[in-house]
Amino acid sequence: MATESSTHRPPVVLGIETSCDETGVALVNAERRVLADLLNSQLDRHAPYGGVVPEIAARAHVEILDLLIERAMREAGLTFRDLAGVAATAGPGLIGGLLVGLITAKAIAAVHRLPLLAINHLEAHALTARFVLGPRPEDRLEFPYLLLLVSGGHCQLLVVEGVGRYRRLGATLDDALGEAYDKAAKMLGLGFPGGPAVERAARVGDAARFSLPRPMLGQPGCNFSFSGLKTALRQTVERLGPRALEPPLLNDLCASFQAAVADVLLDRTRRAAELFRADYLSATTLVVAGGVAANAYLRACLARLAEELDLRLIVPPPALCTDNGIMVAWAGLERLALGLTDDLAAHARARWPLDPAAEPAPGAGVKA
DSSP states (O other), X not given: OOOHHHHTSOOEEEXXXXXXXXXEEEEEETTSOEEEEEEEEOHHHHGGGTSOOHHHHHHHHHHHHHHHHHHHHHHHTOOGGGOSEEEEEEESSOHHHHHHHHHHHXXXXXXXXXXXXXXXXXXXXXXXXXXXXXXXXXXXXXXXXXXXXXXXXXXXXXXXXXXXXXXXXXXXXXXXXXXXXXXXXHHTTOOSSHHHHHHHHHTTSOTXXXXXXXXXXXXXXXXXXXXXXXXXXXXXHHHHGGGGGSTTHHHHHHHHHHHHHHHHHHHHHHHHHHHHHHHOTTOOEEEEEXXXXXXXXXXXXXXXXXXXXXXEEEOOOHHHHSOOHHHHHHHHHHHHHTTOOBOTXXXXXXXXXXXXXSOOOGGGTSOO
């Protein structure tokens, strides 16, 4: 039976994130207070292979997840009876890792008779901006807003119309942006993960040194393509030979690659903003989310674009751009408040589009 104090306590949701190579567990309440936040990186396990190995990732989640949940509950001073629900990423992502997190959440929900919230990983990223702004009415992010979602597996422009309501304006036709960064880093001998390595090298490089293509620039619509840029970089590296892997050419290549990426993002986002504003005359917010949103150079470029277009730009802090349990717990709270819970038959999905009505595209969470 609930105590008098517990009945007045804001709802708390346990969030579990296991979609790729990081195990995230967090406890968040409806007042946006983080009661516990734990993240276990598997970087050392995957680095020797130059990318994430799905079976290794799943096994690592199995080894650590229960311990992280136990520690989080202890740090927050809570029992499972204090929770309003348990949320876990159910897709898209690596199916082995998704199963680990979702089955664990189902067990907790079943034993303690808690609502289960099977979370779309992309929706968790999409809603994080509503968490970071705080609870005051003047600070809140209201729907709709324009979202640029850029990560290792996804590159999309969407209109966020509400929780569970998304309209895709564009997506990548080949590589996701984070994947393109990883492949560029591999060509240049920078290791894994590639995004931070390329960004660091680019800081002291000359972005005008190499002329690399800007795929889709100026084309109708809001779709992306990065395969041509990746191919041009590979051809340039092959032409330069071993010199390409050493400064200063290495830094110049990274800077030139990153400048090309920025030009593509700005062009595609500008076109999406035009479509967005045509449909929502009073909407003024651009949100950038996903792991690539942690890139300081790209954030600065997008800030200049937002200022030019008179848009309010919201980018979560870097720690909330990459995968984490907080975003899953918050998405769970958002869905719980609307009664959007799931039964124990909820299943993990390797692909799960935010906008099922949109045309299938490789970088949109659904098979082409």
